[in-house]
Amino acid sequence: MSDDQRYGLARNITLAGPLVLDGGVQLGPIDIAYETYGTLRPDKSNAILICHALTGDQFVASTHPITGKTGWWTRMVGPGKPIDPERHFIICANVLGSCMGSSGPASTDQATRLPYAMRFPVITIRDMVRAQAMLVDHLRIPVLAAVIGGSMGGMQVLEWAATYPDRVRSALVIASAARHSAQNIAFHEVGRQAIMADPNWRNGDYYADGTVPSAGLAVARMAAHITYLSEIGLTEKFGRRLQARDAKSFGFDADFQVESYLRHQGISFVDRFDANSYLYITRAMDYFDLAEEHGGQLANAFKGSATRFCLISFDSDWLYPTPESRLIVHALNAAGAAASFVELSSPYGHDAFLLDVPEMYRVVDGFLRAGIA
Amino acid sequence: MSDDQRYGLARNITLAGPLVLDGGVQLGPIDIAYETYGTLRPDKSNAILICHALTGDQFVASTHPITGKTGWWTRMVGPGKPIDPERHFIICANVLGSCMGSSGPASTDQATRLPYAMRFPVITIRDMVRAQAMLVDHLRIPVLAAVIGGSMGGMQVLEWAATYPDRVRSALVIASAARHSAQNIAFHEVGRQAIMADPNWRNGDYYADGTVPSAGLAVARMAAHITYLSEIGLTEKFGRRLQARDAKSFGFDADFQVESYLRHQGISFVDRFDANSYLYITRAMDYFDLAEEHGGQLANAFKGSATRFCLISFDSDWLYPTPESRLIVHALNAAGAAASFVELSSPYGHDAFLLDVPEMYRVVDGFLRAGIA
Numbered sequence: 001m002s003d004d005q006r007y008g009l010a011r012n013i014t015l016a017g018p019l020v021l022d023g024g025v026q027l028g029p030i031d032i033a034y035e036t037y038g039t040l041r042p043d044k045s046n047a048i049l050i051c052h053a054l055t056g057d058q059f060v061a062s063t064h065p066i067t068g069k070t071g072w073w074t075r076m077v078g079p080g081k082p083i084d085p086e087r088h089f090i091i092c093a094n095v096l097g098s099c100m101g102s103s104g105p106a107s108t109d110q111a112t113r114l115p116y117a118m119r120f121p122v123i124t125i126r127d128m129v130r131a132q133a134m135l136v137d138h139l140r141i142p143v144l145a146a147v148i149g150g151s152m153g154g155m156q157v158l159e160w161a162a163t164y165p166d167r168v169r170s171a172l173v174i175a176s177a178a179r180h181s182a183q184n185i186a187f188h189e190v191g192r193q194a195i196m197a198d199p200n201w202r203n204g205d206y207y208a209d210g211t212v213p214s215a216g217l218a219v220a221r222m223a224a225h226i227t228y229l230s231e232i233g234l235t236e237k238f239g240r241r242l243q244a245r246d247a248k249s250f251g252f253d254a255d256f257q258v259e260s261y262l263r264h265q266g267i268s269f270v271d272r273f274d275a276n277s278y279l280y281i282t283r284a285m286d287y288f289d290l291a292e293e294h295g296g297q298l299a300n301a302f303k304g305s306a307t308r309f310c311l312i313s314f315d316s317d318w319l320y321p322t323p324e325s326r327l328i329v330h331a332l333n334a335a336g337a338a339a340s341f342v343e344l345s346s347p348y349g350h351d352a353f354l355l356d357v358p359e360m361y362r363v364v365d366g367f368l369r370a371g372i373a
Numbered sequence: 374m375s376d377d378q379r380y381g382l383a384r385n386i387t388l389a390g391p392l393v394l395d396g397g398v399q400l401g402p403i404d405i406a407y408e409t410y411g412t413l414r415p416d417k418s419n420a421i422l423i424c425h426a427l428t429g430d431q432f433v434a435s436t437h438p439i440t441g442k443t444g445w446w447t448r449m450v451g452p453g454k455p456i457d458p459e460r461h462f463i464i465c466a467n468v469l470g471s472c473m474g475s476s477g478p479a480s481t482d483q484a485t486r487l488p489y490a491m492r493f494p495v496i497t498i499r500d501m502v503r504a505q506a507m508l509v510d511h512l513r514i515p516v517l518a519a520v521i522g523g524s525m526g527g528m529q530v531l532e533w534a535a536t537y538p539d540r541v542r543s544a545l546v547i548a549s550a551a552r553h554s555a556q557n558i559a560f561h562e563v564g565r566q567a568i569m570a571d572p573n574w575r576n577g578d579y580y581a582d583g584t585v586p587s588a589g590l591a592v593a594r595m596a597a598h599i600t601y602l603s604e605i606g607l608t609e610k611f612g613r614r615l616q617a618r619d620a621k622s623f624g625f626d627a628d629f630q631v632e633s634y635l636r637h638q639g640i641s642f643v644d645r646f647d648a649n650s651y652l653y654i655t656r657a658m659d660y661f662d663l664a665e666e667h668g669g670q671l672a673n674a675f676k677g678s679a680t681r682f683c684l685i686s687f688d689s690d691w692l693y694p695t696p697e698s699r700l701i702v703h704a705l706n707a708a709g710a711a712a713s714f715v716e717l718s719s720p721y722g723h724d725a726f727l728l729d730v731p732e733m734y735r736v737v738d739g740f741l742r743a744g745i746a
Binding site: 022023024118121122179181182183185186187189190192193194196197199215216218219222223226229231234235237238239248250251252255258259262279286287289292318321 | 612
């Protein structure tokens with residue numbers, strides 16, 4: 001470990017900015033909460049940036065301060081794992097708009113001394129990446145050996161490669177897409193409407209009294225959670241089995257295990273996540289369309305890129321199904337970029353990127369070892 | 374037309390019952406709202422019962438009294454259509470538990486003179502079918518030439534054939550299943566939680582002051598509506614096109630057409646449907662497992678059946694996908710029942726059974742003509 005206060009767990013930095021957002025607003029100063037693991041080589045050649053998903057956070061391989069759970073990607077990050085603090089200098093930052101310490105709707109607006117709430121500017125995936133680039137500048141890392149992420153994390157990886165091609169040697173995009181489909185937008189809109197329908201939401205101004213729109217946020221999470229799992233996975237895990245009873249109750253209790261599980265997912269989520277952040281980050285994902293940012297041609301986003309790309313999809317992922325990854329691969333091919341792609345078989349649906357899929361860890365390990373001396 | 378008051382549009386009948394429900398409760402008297410079209414032959418050989426889906430109603434081919442829209446299956450039912458009032462005597466009844474005139478949670482409990490609300494007994498698909506059989510008795514029709522329905526309507530058809538095999542000559546099951554999967558239950562549970570999270574729901578006792586849980590019901594409908602459409606259908610219909618604007622608003626308006634469409638679906642639904650009925654009917658669907666009712670063997674439900682079966686599924690239907698229909702066909706084969714099955718190609722997803730799929734109407738027409746002299 002270094003004595004440099006910029007490195008280590010539970011870091012917070014305020015960067016002056018301002019950051020000019022895609023929406024035209026100038027945002028600053030900007031707080032970024034992040035963690036680093038491992039030691040940066042003197043030649044700075046071993047830095048890996050991990051980008052988290054919608055409800056993820058910077059605690060990729062350390063204990064979550066609210067839930068007390070271990071990091072969300074300890075299968076990927078740790079000693080002897082594909083991303084290894086013994087070999088790599090690992091950075092993971094809470095995305096702009098989130099609620100674990102980086103600037104977001106729950107942050108205090110310096111101009112008013114009140115929480116931004118819905119006065120926080122609408123942000124994009126590119127804005128999240130720009131904020132990460134400010135952090136990487138602060139860490140004085142000119143080039144990242146790799147940027148990696150699943151789901152919304154993969155969108156950030158694509159945006160990193162498109163926006164800062166000279167700063168990304170390897171890009172790993174897992175279970176992701178270069179744009180949000182109509183169905184993706186539809187599911188997010190249901191979640192947003194569930195939050196906004198909660199009378200405790202109060203147009204986002206709920207921070208003062210601590211009465212948060214927990215019922216709406218729980219429903220949003222439940223709806224989203226279904227999309228993270230496959231039908232076959234749900235059938236294998238729960239089927240039509242009853243929850244702690246021998247017969248149907250002929251009532252509205254959680255008779256079925258799958259109901260009980262979903263309710264638990266909803267209720268536990270509200271303890272660790274801010275409803276307004278959920279609105280902002282889903283909006284950023286819905287707005288994401290990398291081709292649109294490049295004249296309607298996805299290949300233009302990668303033209304002349306020297307970045308090595310690796311894409312992984314899962315056959316049971318119906319949220320960002322394999323054809324979405326193939327579209328990206330075709331664009332990379334058209335742009336003449338180096339791209340490898342594998343579709344892995346898994347029963348876990350979209351969530352597979354977080355779960356025990358040994359092939360994924362082998363693919364990531366091999367790809368990283370080939371790129372980082 | 375007959376002078377018999379039992380026949381015609383907008384009929385209501387109160388039957389004494391009591392009906393012994395699957396939950397063990399005796400329910401009675403029972404109101405059934407229904408319509409008939411066409412003329413019953415003297416030998417009563419041309420009666421067709423149409424079973425509606427979750428949010429459907431008896432107005433299969435006549436104007437809906439609230440929305441003013443034409444019937445929900447006018448492509449199927451009408452002069453020159455597969456089900457033709459010139460040839461058939463057509464019955465369609467609002468299901469038990471619904472809100473268009475048949476007994477349901479909004480009905481008055483004769484014991485208390487108050488709306489049942491959540492004191493209405495939990496019902497099953499079989500209970501719905503038993504109530505329909507009471508109506509068919511009332512109409513003095515011993516045997517139905519055909520029972521037909523899509524989605525939850527198809528579940529009722531299966532239940533009719535299993536419970537009253539001697540009263541169903543032909544059974545047409547479209548876009549349906551013999552049981553609700555874990556994913557089906559999960560989506561319904563999200564809808565129920567959305568309704569119950571609405572403070573206006575008040576444990577179901579919202580009838581007195583007319584302030585209904587419209588926000589929760591709208592969210593429930595939005596979530597369900599996504600499952601009725603295919604991803605490809607949503608992409609073709611809406612893609613990422615913006616709604617009445619040239620650029621993203623960088624706000625939380627319905628920027629995308631798909632958002633605007635979904636919001637409209639949610640808002641317009643609450644004008645015509647009762648939130649408590651939504652709870653009860655989704656519960657009945659989740660409870661549905663025809664094999665479970667027959668010792669765990671679906672084939673047992675059809676053993677010795679003389680009914681002719683026709684099953685239709687759609688390749689883009691991910692709510693009740695083709696394998697669910699195949700399971701039924703295998704059970705029918707195992708039971709030695711006469712079964713034909715076709716998977717049709719359509720981009721419309723589950724909703725295809727209500728839409729312009731000419732092959733479906735040809736299949737239904739051919740199947741009915743072969744069975745009704």
